[in-house]
Amino acid sequence: MGTTTPMRFRQAIVSALADEMRADSTVMLFGEDVAEAEGPFKTSEGLLTEFGPLRIRDTPISEMGFTGAAVGAAIMGMKPVVEIMFMEFLGVALDQLVTEAAKMRYLSNGKLSVPMVVRASVGSGLGFGCQHSQTLENWVAATPGLKVVCPSDAQAAYSLMRASIQDPDPVMILEPRILYAERGDVDTSLVLPIGKARVLRKGSDITVVALGQMVNVSRSAIEKSGLDVELIDLATVVPWDRETVLTSVKKTGRLVVVEEAPKSGGWGSEIVAAATSELFSQLKGAPFRITTPDVPVPYSGVLEARFVPTADDVARQLTESLKSGTTPKSWWELEGLK
């Protein structure tokens, strides 16, 4: 209890899967190359050996087929975890998650639960090009019946995986691919409930809400800025933790969302819109989002490094906004690029 073990983000995933599979014989895992090859990102290392081919399975390249199979298995009392190698591949399988799984409880008048987990690696930074680098929260975000989480460090990867498997409803886990190799300390007894944001740093000047790989970027930005910022890792995109976020914004009077999604239509707009609607008179400055631009993810390393918000850029925008109370320009507006 309370002791921590250092491990990589991807190992935290393996550990959580293994711990859940040990605790519950209905938990199983399937996806492309997750068994014999132990996962394209090595997130199922050792699982086939320990749990055998009945529960750990390779699948054909049939995302609709095996995501749907998870729906059926979950209804019948299994707890399947499905790996979608890159989030974009859900574009061939969205129906089963959003139109079937998420609606089963409603359509059975409460008789059925669908305790399945869909994991997908997301995000940019590794030179995979525009069909393998998006975060795409928007595909799943406005779906009553579906929960969506996104860990930002090894601890969250471990604890949110366990919470997701234990959850009686379908949960989508967005795993920032660039974090798989990152190290962190994991307390396996720590529970991070779905729907609960993590206040990573207390502060009184500005509330920063970030997700996934933007959490680290925001942390560095805050250090660089020297401001007294409250940093919240949203952790759960749906249902997001209104209480934690709004309480913080009430305190600071300022809200900045840092997100990897494109400027238009990302999850951050929901946070900004909701906070504004509810706390309008308590805001001291314009709430705003720092995002990627409205462009496909570029391949070139030089471009991809500028595509995502950088710590410098976030620091600049935090500082400017605190001074002016207005929304600072994005880097591409400053450079006259759009």
Next chain:
Amino acid sequence: MGTTTPMRFRQAIVSALADEMRADSTVMLFGEDVAEAEGPFKTSEGLLTEFGPLRIRDTPISEMGFTGAAVGAAIMGMKPVVEIMFMEFLGVALDQLVTEAAKMRYLSNGKLSVPMVVRASVGSGLGFGCQHSQTLENWVAATPGLKVVCPSDAQAAYSLMRASIQDPDPVMILEPRILYAERGDVDTSLVLPIGKARVLRKGSDITVVALGQMVNVSRSAIEKSGLDVELIDLATVVPWDRETVLTSVKKTGRLVVVEEAPKSGGWGSEIVAAATSELFSQLKGAPFRITTPDVPVPYSGVLEARFVPTADDVARQLTESLKSGTTPKSWWELEGLK
């Protein structure tokens, strides 16, 4: 020029398709039962007869296959229009629209255009249940490279269809199903460019931004309220008309979005967030959204009628917000239902 003809919304679609097909021999239409049967919603009446089976085609039940075929045909210089009978069916075909079509121009270094149109019927109100009644703008909204429009009356159905077919990029048209039978006057010479919102009513108290079937609801609500409201039909969801909307909000100092999407994660959050970030100091009251609740679309007629914002409810919220400057409660909050 300037003369109008009365016709139903669905006939406006037929007319626009026919006029485009007459003007441009590369325009073609395919989808399930659009040819012989003239469309499940009779939106292709007479087209097979006039344009023949080479250009008007029935397809197998293969949304991924035929949406992808449109991508290829468009690249090679055709202007295919694809009908997706109910928006939910895009859940089996999203890949081709979002991950292929929308990225082709970028991935060809500007050499390729994809002048295709995907039409889908959307929305609630007809007793089709939760897998056939959503608007689902979120599936397509955050996609650089894809335009998304939504007509709210026969004129817009006609003009936006023509603009979409003429557009050199992929365009998704969301057609509110409940409007197909509605009558309106259509001036076939009227151009409504993509990306341009329609100011349907001038006013100085509040700016109301609505889309699709919520435009009519908002209009009635404004009449009921007796307030001096500026009503904007957003018409294009991506890229939305920042200039028209922000100019109006600058003038009125107040913004209310009326949308059919669920409370969390709908397109309206983008409008509220952007307007707040850019015009914070000029706002006189909390901007907010009037939406459907975060629930699957219920089947029962009694429930479905309450599911969508009603004119009474919109009128109430407009009036309250003008008085208090804060965000009024939704009807389900008032009734203690959530």
Next chain:
Amino acid sequence: MSAELKRRKAVQEDAVAQYERMIEIREFEEQINGLFAAGSIRGTTHLCLGQEALAVGLASVLRPTDIVSATYRGHGIALALGLSPEAVLGEIMGKTIGCCGGVGGSMHLSNMELGLLPTSAIIGGGMPVAAGAALSFQVRKTDDVAVAVFGDGATNIGAFHETLNLAAIWNLPVIFICDNNVYGEYSRINLTTPLEDLHMRADSYKMPHFSLDGMDIGAVQKGVTEAVNRARSGGGPTLIEAKTYRFAGHSRADQALYRPEGELEKWQKRDPIKVTEESLVASGALNADKIAKIKSDMKTTIEKVVATCQASPEPSLASMFQNIFTPAKVGR
């Protein structure tokens, strides 16, 4: 035992009860047709007139612990599996007496006690779900089976292909039943599919397959039994093509004017009700009088069902907000 489970038991045991259930479905669908035509129900509906033998034949072979996924054209299968006419009609009317309390509607019938998953309104939507149910049986080593029923048109959707391949490579206890009623919406199958015998597609997965006469309940029972036995004993999946015919249009508004002349009449000669009657009369189990009585009793029964459902309350506003997420619980 619940009344609905008893209804199920009846069709599992007795040929006359099977016939009665077929009559029930026929009468039910015709009532619905009338109610829709009269405008007294909103929304849409998809009748299974002419396809009663498949529904009842299937239900008579399966156990209640077996699992069925079916489609929006699901009234007959729901009734055959044992759902009460009130549960089905009530749902179609959007009343609280309906199996989903009125929030699901005509396309979404279900009852887990009887093994019926919520029917899906998405073509191909139920197929991988059935395979997943079969996966759970395989992992837990029960000898239950899963069945996916879908239309001829559904054999052109990607999910069909992916699911059959997955079921084959995993050797799942699942039976795929293609209810080939010749039409997908307003398109005759030959206009969308370059193949007449759809069951041949199973060759792509090295899966056993055959067609059967879907108008003959005996043929349905024989074929399904063969596939079920294979699945129960670890022999894996089967694709069955039941040759049937859709006597009505695709959905409420459709008058099916696109049918070639004489086609309906040809199939009506093999009306499954008639086929069953003939066989039961031949075996001495029924005669003309008994048949007439069954039919007129059923008419009365279904009329009562209509009245009951009309009297059933509308769902409360609160029910719109229920059953979206499972009430929270913490830890395992």
Next chain:
Amino acid sequence: MSAELKRRKAVQEDAVAQYERMIEIREFEEQINGLFAAGSIRGTTHLCLGQEALAVGLASVLRPTDIVSATYRGHGIALALGLSPEAVLGEIMGKTIGCCGGVGGSMHLSNMELGLLPTSAIIGGGMPVAAGAALSFQVRKTDDVAVAVFGDGATNIGAFHETLNLAAIWNLPVIFICDNNVYGEYSRINLTTPLEDLHMRADSYKMPHFSLDGMDIGAVQKGVTEAVNRARSGGGPTLIEAKTYRFAGHSRADQALYRPEGELEKWQKRDPIKVTEESLVASGALNADKIAKIKSDMKTTIEKVVATCQASPEPSLASMFQNIFTPAKVGR
């Protein structure tokens, strides 16, 4: 005529040029392998070592006005169709000299002058797109054809099924070429597909089909010519299965330790380079000296290409914002 179109013309006319192009691809892929191993290129890559005969054979039969959709494993096909090594390597390096100016990357090569659509990184993504190109040829009544190249693993994705059915029912001038290199990522095809001869799946669509020896450029040319002729003359689509083998791992990091012992070696005996050499030596077109010279010249050429690409500028920040929407125009 552009230099790249000339490159294309060369492989269409001359067997030695075809051989040289195969050597170019081999040398190119090996250079890339080295560059990745050394960490001097980021991202990922998918080599086609062992599959050169298919790429060059295909390019030699098609016209530049024909259209090809291919996959992330596309270096060979791109080079074969005529893209310059600088255009391909430059793109892999993310430099402006690349065919997509460096913003697309290794998985997205294209050149419309040569008929290559942007290769897709989504399994099955390019298949319906090729069918759509064929649809445009059919509607405009040209005699061009479209070709979709995809892997063995891709025959399990829904888009494969939907596209083949659509192409068959519409009788489109499209050729489906399954490059069966035995593996999909780290899985041997038999682990995911209950069928050895994948081309048999065309029976589900009543589509002509056959397999061919993908290690033999002559066999590739003969088979593709047959299918192309059918398509050009209105005879509709064909499914070809080219039996090949992936000599390298799936992508940069993969050492392919999962291969059964001796399998690689068995296939290497039929290395397409060797097979072509033998035939060209037998016909007298080449001899050992000429072969040695071709190889060493190519080495030098590709080394120069590497240097050129390394010297090419990085894309400007502005290029991230270009080519998303077509510059607006009003009216027709």
